[in-house]
Amino acid sequence: MEKDKTHPFIKELYSLANANDRAALAALRRGLGLPPGAAPQMFPYIEPLLPTQRSQKLEETCYLIASLFALHPLPGGKGNMGDHFRQADPEGKNKDALERRFTILLAAHSEDLPDYLRQAISFLKSKDQPVDWNQLFWDILAWDGEDCRVQKWWARAFWGKKPPEEAGGESS
Secondary structure (H helix, E strand, O other), X not given: OOOOOOOHHHHHHHHHHHOOOHHHHHHHHOOOOOOOOOOHHHXXXXXXXXXXXXXXXXXXXXXXXHHHHHHOOOOOOOOOHHXXXXXXXXXOOXXXXXXXXXXXXXXXXXXXXXXXXXXXXXXXXXXXXXXXXXHHHHHHHOOOOOOOHHHHHHHHHHHOOOOOOOOOOOOO
């Protein structure tokens, strides 16, 4: 599931953030909550990066990721959304609320996923929890898999055994 190479589209988003291109990030945020193409301010930043022949899924994913990234371009995220949610509340102070929020995200149908991801990214931003944008990009592309592989992988990261460094250095 995890992709080793950063997709060129994600690299370009990081370059906008690294250059502190506030105008570009503002234009990309205008797409939050809108279908692809509904925020023409995004076109100059998205269209040059997309192949001429592309699937609707790729196009929708790029527009979605770009708007979400512009909302929370904090670098340094590692892993998937399950990892990010777990790391957002390391002491488990809000475990029940966090589990409800995460379960709703896992149950999202692909047509509702943009709304739930926008809420999830807003939550992670409020906790200063970075997101692995490359991984999220690939996960969204694979969201509709019949085997629910992405959802299972996120769930395992959230509820599964914690790595030794997160469990206080203990090994089992």
